[in-house]
Amino acid sequence: PKYVYDFTEGNKDLKDLLGGKGANLAEMTNIGLPVPPGFTITTEACRHYLRHGGMPDGLEGEIGEHLAALEARMGKRLGQADDPLLVSVRSGAKFSMPGMMETVLNIGLNDDSVLGLAKQSGNDRFAWDSYRRLIQMFGKTVLGIGDELFEDAMDDLKGEREDTDLDAADLQRLVETFKGIVRERTGRDFPADPRVQMDLAVRAVFDSWNAPRAILYRRQERIPADLGTAVNIVAMVFGNMGPDSGTGVAFTRDPGSGRQGVYGDYLRNAQGEDVVAGIRNTVPLQELETINPPAYRELLDIMATLERHYRDLCDIEFTIERGKLWMLQTRVGKRTAEAAFCIATQLVDEGLIDMDEAVIRVTGDQLAQLMFPRFAATAGNRRLTHGMNASPGAAAGKAVFSSERAVELAGRGEAVILVRRETNPDDLAGMIAAQGVLTSRGGKTSHAAVVARGMGKTCVCGAEELDVDTHARRFTAPGGIVVNEGEVISIDGGTGAVYLGEVPVTASPVAEYFEGEPAGDELVRAVDRIMTHADSVRRLAVWANADTAEDAARARRYGAQGIGLCRTEHMFLGERRRLVEDLILAATPKERQAALDALEPLQTGDFTGIFTAMRGLPVTIRLIDPPLHEFLPDLTDLAVKVAVAEERAGKGADDRDRRLLAAVKRLHEQNPMLGLRGVRLGLTIPGLFAMQVRAIAAAARRVEGARAEIMIPLVGAVQELEIVREEAERILAEAGVEAAIGTMIEVPRAALTAGQIAESAEFFSFGTNDLTQMTWGFSRDDVESGFFGRYLDLGVFGVSPFESIDREGVGRLMRIAAEEGRRTRPGLKIGICGEHGGDPDSVHFCHGIGLDYVSCSPFRIPVARLEAGRAAL
Ligand code: ADP
Ligand code: MG
Ligand code: MG
Numbered sequence: 113p114k115y116v117y118d119f120t121e122g123n124k125d126l127k128d129l130l131g132g133k134g135a136n137l138a139e140m141t142n143i144g145l146p147v148p149p150g151f152t153i154t155t156e157a158c159r160h161y162l163r164h165g166g167m168p169d170g171l172e173g174e175i176g177e178h179l180a181a182l183e184a185r186m187g188k189r190l191g192q193a194d195d196p197l198l199v200s201v202r203s204g205a206k207f208s209m210p211g212m213m214e215t216v217l218n219i220g221l222n223d224d225s226v227l228g229l230a231k232q233s234g235n236d237r238f239a240w241d242s243y244r245r246l247i248q249m250f251g252k253t254v255l256g257i258g259d260e261l262f263e264d265a266m267d268d269l270k271g272e273r274e275d276t277d278l279d280a281a282d283l284q285r286l287v288e289t290f291k292g293i294v295r296e297r298t299g300r301d302f303p304a305d306p307r308v309q310m311d312l313a314v315r316a317v318f319d320s321w322n323a324p325r326a327i328l329y330r331r332q333e334r335i336p337a338d339l340g341t342a343v344n345i346v347a348m349v350f351g352n353m354g355p356d357s358g359t360g361v362a363f364t365r366d367p368g369s370g371r372q373g374v375y376g377d378y379l380r381n382a383q384g385e386d387v388v389a390g391i392r393n394t395v396p397l398q399e400l401e402t403i404n405p406p407a408y409r410e411l412l413d414i415m416a417t418l419e420r421h422y423r424d425l426c427d428i429e430f431t432i433e434r435g436k437l438w439m440l441q442t443r444v445g446k447r448t449a450e451a452a453f454c455i456a457t458q459l460v461d462e463g464l465i466d467m468d469e470a471v472i473r474v475t476g477d478q479l480a481q482l483m484f485p486r487f488a489a490t491a492g493n494r495r496l497t498h499g500m501n502a503s504p505g506a507a508a509g510k511a512v513f514s515s516e517r518a519v520e521l522a523g524r525g526e527a528v529i530l531v532r533r534e535t536n537p538d539d540l541a542g543m544i545a546a547q548g549v550l551t552s553r554g555g556k557t558s559h560a561a562v563v564a565r566g567m568g569k570t571c572v573c574g575a576e577e578l579d580v581d582t583h584a585r586r587f588t589a590p591g592g593i594v595v596n597e598g599e600v601i602s603i604d605g606g607t608g609a610v611y612l613g614e615v616p617v618t619a620s621p622v623a624e625y626f627e628g629e630p631a632g633d634e635l636v637r638a639v640d641r642i643m644t645h646a647d648s649v650r651r652l653a654v655w656a657n658a659d660t661a662e663d664a665a666r667a668r669r670y671g672a673q674g675i676g677l678c679r680t681e682h683m684f685l686g687e688r689r690r691l692v693e694d695l696i697l698a699a700t701p702k703e704r705q706a707a708l709d710a711l712e713p714l715q716t717g718d719f720t721g722i723f724t725a726m727r728g729l730p731v732t733i734r735l736i737d738p739p740l741h742e743f744l745p746d747l748t749d750l751a752v753k754v755a756v757a758e759e760r761a762g763k764g765a766d767d768r769d770r771r772l773l774a775a776v777k778r779l780h781e782q783n784p785m786l787g788l789r790g791v792r793l794g795l796t797i798p799g800l801f802a803m804q805v806r807a808i809a810a811a812a813r814r815v816e817g818a819r820a821e822i823m824i825p826l827v828g829a830v831q832e833l834e835i836v837r838e839e840a841e842r843i844l845a846e847a848g849v850e851a852a853i854g855t856m857i858e859v860p861r862a863a864l865t866a867g868q869i870a871e872s873a874e875f876f877s878f879g880t881n882d883l884t885q886m887t888w889g890f891s892r893d894d895v896e897s898g899f900f901g902r903y904l905d906l907g908v909f910g911v912s913p914f915e916s917i918d919r920e921g922v923g924r925l926m927r928i929a930a931e932e933g934r935r936t937r938p939g940l941k942i943g944i945c946g947e948h949g950g951d952p953d954s955v956h957f958c959h960g961i962g963l964d965y966v967s968c969s970p971f972r973i974p975v976a977r978l979e980a981g982r983a984a985l
Contacts, residue, residue: 113154113156114174115153115154115156115157115168115171116151116152116154116157116171116174116175116177116178117129117130117134117138117151117152117154118150118178118181119134119137119138119141119142119147119149119151119152120141120142122134122137122152123138123139123142124136124138124422127206128155128206128339129154129155129156129342130152130154130204130342131152131155131204131206131341132204132205132206132208132443133203133204133342133344133441134152134204134342134344136441136442137152137344138152139421140418140439143417143421145417145418146436146437146438146439147438147440148346148347148349148438148440149182149185149186149346149347150182150199150344150345150346150347151182151344151345152204152342152344152345153171153175153314153342153343153344154342155205155339155340155341155342157171157318157343158318158321158340158342158343159338159339159340161315161318161340162318162322162340167315172311175314175345178345179307179310179345182197182199182345183197186347190219190306190307191220191221191225191306191307192225192228193224193225193227193228194228194231194232195228195232196220196221196225196228196306197220197347198217198219198220198221198229198242199219199220199310199345199346199347199348200215200217200218200219200344200345200346200348200384201215201219201310201313201314201317201343201344201345202215202317202343202345202346203317203320203321203341203342203343204341204342204343204344205335205339205340205342206339207335207339208443209326209329209330209335212320212323212325212326212329213317213320213321213323213326213341214253214317215317215384215385216249216250216253216254216313216316217249217348217383217384218243218246218249218348219246219250219310220306220309220310221242221243221246222304222306223304224304225306226239226240226242226243226287229242230280233350233353235353235354236280237278237279237280238350238352238354239280240280240283240284240286240287241278241283241352242350242352242383243283243287244266244283244287244290245383246309247291247294247302248262248290250302250309250313251290251293251294251297251302253313253316253320254312254313254315255294257293257294257297257298261293261297262290262293265286265289265290266286269282269285269286269289274392275392276381290302314343314345317341317343318340318341318343321340321341331905331907334910334911337907349431349436349438349440350383350433351381351382351383351384351431351432351433352381352382352383353381353434354434355380356404356432356434356435357380357431357432357433357434357435358378358379358381358382358403358432359378359379359382359383359386359387359429359430359431359432360376360377360378360379360394360397360400360429360430360431360432361377361387361428361429362375362376362377362397362415362427363375363376363425363427363428363445364415364416364418364419364426364427364445365419365425365451365455365458366451367425367427367445367446367447367448367451368447368448368450368451369448369454370447370451370452370453370454370455372458374397374398374412375397377394377395377396377397378395378396378397378399378400378403379392379394379395380395384431404435407432407435407436407437410437411430411437414428414437414439418442419464420464422444423459423464423465424445424455424459424473425445425447425455426442426443426444426445427442427443427445427446429441429442449478449479449482450482452474452475452478453474453479453482453635453639454634454638455473456469456470456471456473456474456638456642457470457637457638457641460641467641467642467645468645468649468985470641470645471642471645471649471978471981471982471985472985474642474978475952475978475982476975476976476978476982477952479622479639479974479975479978480972480975481504482620482622482635482639483568483620483622483623483974484504484505484506484570484606484620485507485617485618485619485620486505486506486606486618487506487615487616487617487618488615488616488618489615489616493602493611493613493615494593494611494612494613495609495610495611496578496589496593496595496601496612497575497577497589497590497610498572498575498607498609498610499550499551499552499572499573499574499575499576499578499608499610500555500561500573500574500575500608501572501604501605501607501608502558502560502561502564502565502574502605502608503549503564503570503571504570504606505548505568505569505570505605505606506570506602506603506604506605506606506615506617507527507529507546507547507548507570507602507603507605507617508527508547508548508601508602508603508614508615508616509526509546509547509548509601510527510597510598510599510600510601511528511529511531511550511587511595511596511598511599511600511601512529512530512531512542512585512597513530513531513532513580513581513582513585513586513587513597514542514582514585515530515538515539515540515541515542515543515545516542517542517585518530518542518543518545518546519541519542519545522545522546523545527547528546528547529546529547529548529550529602529603530542530543530545530546530548530549530550531550531578531587532549532550532551532552532560532580532582533551533552533553533580534551534552534553534554534558534559534573535549535551535558535560536559537559537682537738537742539560540563540682540685541686543560543564543567543569544567544569546569547569547570548564548569548570548572549564549569549570549571549572549573550571550572550573550578550601550603550610551571551572551573551574551575551580552574552575552577552578552579552580552587553573553574553576554574555900558573558574560573561573562914562947564605565972566657566947566950566968566969566972567969567970567971568623568969568970568972570603570604570605571603571605572603572604572610575608575610577590578610585597589610593612595612599612600612600614602615602617621635621636622635622636622639625639626670626671626974627666627669628669642978643974643977643978645981646977646978646980646981646982647671647977647981648981649981649985650977650980650981650983650984651959651980651984652955652958652959652963652964652965652976652980652983653673653674653964653965653966654671654672654965654966654967654968654973654976654980655672655673655676655730655943655945656668656670656672656674656675656676656967656969656970656973657675657676657677657679657945657949657967657968657969657970658675658677658678658722658969659678659679659680659682660682660718660721660722661718661721661722662725664678664721664726664731665725667970667973668725668726668729670971670974671973671974672729672970672973673729673965674726674729674730674732674965674967675726675729675732675967676732676877676943676944676945676965676966676967677732677734677823677945678722678732678734679734679737680718680734680735680737680804681736681737681738681742683714683715683718684736684743685743688714689743691710691711692711692743692744693743693744693772693775694706694707694710695708695711695797695800696743696744696775696779697768697771697772697775701798704797704798704799705799708799708800709803711803712803712806712810713807715803715804715807715808716807716810716811716814717811718807719733719807719808719810719811719820720811720815723811723812723814723815723818723819723820726819727816727817727818728817728819729819730819730821731818731819731820731821732821732823732854732875732945732967733804733808733820733821733822733823734823734825734856735791735794735801735804735805735822735823735824735825735836736793736794736800736801736804737789737793737825737826739781739784739785739788739789740788741776741780741781741784742784744772744775744776745772745776747776747777747780750769750772750773750776753769754769754770754773757769785882785885785893786886789825790824790825790826790856791824791826791827791833791836792826792832794836795832795835795836801836801839801840802839802843805840805843805844806843806847808820808822808849809843809844809847809849809851810847812847812849812851813848813849820849820851821851821852821853821854821874821875822840822852822853822854823854823875823877824836824837824853824854824855824856825858825879826856826858826882827855827856827859827869827873828861828865829861829862829868829869830865830868830869830871833855833869833872833873834872836853837853837872841853852874852875853873853874854873854874854875854877854941855875855876855877856876856877856878856879856945857869857876857877857879857883857926857929858878858879858880858881858882858883858886858946859883859886860883860886860925863883863925863926863928863929864925866928866929866930866932866933866936867932867933867935867936868936870932870933870934870935870937870940871936871937873933873937873940874940874941875940875941875942875943876929876930876933876940876941876942876943877942877943877944877945877967878926878929878942878943878944878945878946878963879945879946880922880926880944880947880948880949881948882946883922883925883926884913884914884917884918884922884946887918887921887925888913888918888922890913890914900912914947915947915948915951916948916951916953916954917948917951917953917954919957923957923961926944926961927961930942941964941965942962942963942964943963943964943965944958944963944965944966944967945967949967949972949976950968950972950975954966955976955980956979956982956983959980959983959984960983966980
């Protein structure tokens with residue numbers, strides 16, 4: 113293969129091969145911008161080097177040829193004693209990894225050529241400054257000598273002076289000191305041979321791909337570990353030749369807000385890294401207009417050219433050598449979420465891109481960020497600790513330690529933060545009532561985190577330094593600071609920080625827009641345009657997971673086209689728990705029926721509210737799913753209670769508690785998630801499902817425009833569904849109500865026998881939480897606090913399969929189920945209602961396998977709408 117490309121041979125689409133920097137240097141060269149000549153050694157050469165521990169055959173020769181061509185073009189040889197060509201050796205991977213890898217400038221200088229450079233430039237100081245920089249960078253990057261040794265030597269020499277105050281003699285002395293450091297640290301002299309310098313630098317850049325910090329960065333940013341880096345060899349241009357020279361960085365527009373204008377920094381008489389390193393204070397780029405008007409005008413021209421060419425915001429590095437402008441780097445620049453939306457629509461208005469492209473240019477994650485409230489400032493607030501940034505946003509309120517207290521205080525109009533060691537389904541009411549949730553245990557996929565993200569509620573979880581004592585209603589933070597119930601704290605779900613006292617919070621205008629406020633400022637107008645277009649191009653419908661009329665109403669405001677999952681079990685919690693207990697304790701069919709009769713009108717009321725909120729749109733109601741013991745008291749608590757009561761009253765202890773204890777013991781299961789739940793409950797507890805179906809029918813009759821769909825959970829065999837279906841159909845027919853009856857696909861066997869199941873099911877909905885749990889054999893309530901961290905470190909998967917659909921495994925089952933289900937029943941309606949329904953990557957997957965809709969929590973609906981649009985483009 114060809115391992116080396118001249119800048120005139122590449123282009124911006126060759127990032128895989130030439131890296132981002134090399135591809136864009138080639139692109140700029142080819143559109144006629146002033147780029148110093150050079151060439152790029154490919155990532156393929158790097159991959160070979162890393163795999164085999166040596167350069168591939170033929171590479172040396174190819175580099176030699178390209179170097180010779182460069183020398184011919186420049187009219188001087190690398191390191192030529194009387195007039196040296198100097199080059200930089202620069203890393204540049206496909207994805208930018210800022211500051212992670214290495215670059216060496218001024219390759220080609222030695223004791224002879226430094227004199228030639230001085231003579232040719234007529235500038236001794238410049239020549240010695242360049243030489244000392246080479247030894248320093250080479251020492252650090254190639255020879256692995258700690259930079260502080262060089263820095264200290266330079267500081268000693270400078271004393272109170274600035275680096276520009278050092279004269280040629282100072283710098284010559286510094287070069288000797290630096291060479292001494294190299295000798296002392298490596299036992300060898302600094303290599304004088306220019307080609308040896310260059311070759312060693314190339315190897316060092318290749319090696320820097322596997323530097324620990326680069327590995328860490330890639331893991332965080334999910335950049336594949338095996339891409340390798342390209343190496344760019346670029347003829348040097350000099351910003352350190354005097355006051356008419358300098359170097360700078362700039363953006364073509366403001367990466368924070370997207371506003372057009374001149375955004376950059378400039379540093380006179382300086383080279384490369386000085387700008388970012390903060391050696392001296394830079395000046396705003398506007399000042400270049402007075403320092404060097406022609407170069408400034410040319411730079412603005414070039415920035416305009418780049419924006420037109422890339423049709424996007426670019427960032428650039430440039431150098432001015434004695435008044436002449438040179439471009440050293442460009443790329444499509446990173447930006448904030450706000451800027452992403454504004455820039456996309458600005459570019460549409462400027463005619464550079466169309467609305468399709470604008471939708472592609474923003475992401476659901478960026479939109480989600482824009483919807484959360486933020487802290488105005490954290491000045492003066494004591495930081496108590498930090499945990500994981502589980503669900504973004506900012507929240508302040510009184511610390512409360514139980515769901516009940518949260519509900520109580522919130523009911524009085526007070527802002528509260530629910531603080532728990534960890535949360536469980538019982539805390540739901542408190543989580544809803546609270547401004548935010550703080551836990552001391554559990555990771556980003558713990559109950560608290562998942563539920564909070566779903567609700568769009570701020571959450572910091574796993575703040576392990578906190579000692580939470582829910583009984584005493586207080587927690588203790590590092591330093592022995594005790595926070596009691598009622599004291600105000602603030603949590604930042606974006607950073608994970610926890611503060612004492614109230615940090616002021618401001619609402620997000622984007623969230624207010626989705627709540628129905630008219631589009632006001634530029635950002636909201638941009639969001640509005642992009643959402644409108646995304647809606648017009650998407651094929652996937654977006655439904656909501658909502659269990660209450662309020663959630664349903666919010667979902668509808670956010671654009672939900674139906675409810676894909678209405679869980680009925682939440683309706684059995686709270687004060688209704690006693691009725692469920694009655695059902696479980698029933699000793700005779702009559703008692704059982706009495707308990708069911710008590711529940712039925714309550715259920716009817718719940719469904720009536722939801723049907724009313726969703727009038728005209730489908731509402732998928734899932735019959736009861738979780739194991740029954742979830743509705744019963746905790747075994748240990750109850751056992752203690754009964755024991756204490758018996759101690760006190762002898763045989764006269766509360767009989768109900770004793771019967772309850774027996775029921776809890778009877779229903780106790782080793783693996784409740786694989787136990788008596790879902791359709792299995794319906795087939796074992798006579799009358800339970802029938803009661804729910806009657807309630808649905810009654811509610812549907814009450815509400816004009818109600819569109820009920822009944823969903824049976826945990827089906828693994830068509831026979832299970834058939835039995836439930838028969839009874840349900842009878843009840844519906846008696847009530848004169850029409851409702852489709854379908855099933856969740858969440859047990860692997862259901863996916864594998866979907867062809868049979870579709871004979872009975874009128875629709876499918878993938879329950880990907882359970883499907884993932886059962887496909888991998890991971891208990892989702894346990895793994896994430898356990899070994900998942902290790903699995904992520906080891907790269908078993910790049911992201912938790914509970915966050916984003918595992919395409920090869922779980923996704924394959926989905927594909928099979930969708931295909932075989934539709935083969936049996938053409939036009940079978942298929943959706944997804946797991947956590948994944950609001951995950952951008954999973955939305956794209958669902959689009960790809962031809963689902964009809966994704967269903968997600970109300971707060972994620974805008975994200976799903978946007979991503980469904982992006983998936984269609
Ligand atoms: P990074 O990827 O960390 O930005 P670069 O390869 O861009 O590293 O180089 C570091 C600095 O050196 C940049 O400021 C760049 O502009 C400057 N630089 C690189 N090559 C040259 C060159 N041939 N002439 C002048 N300056 C250069
Ligand atoms: Mg750079
Ligand atoms: Mg399930």
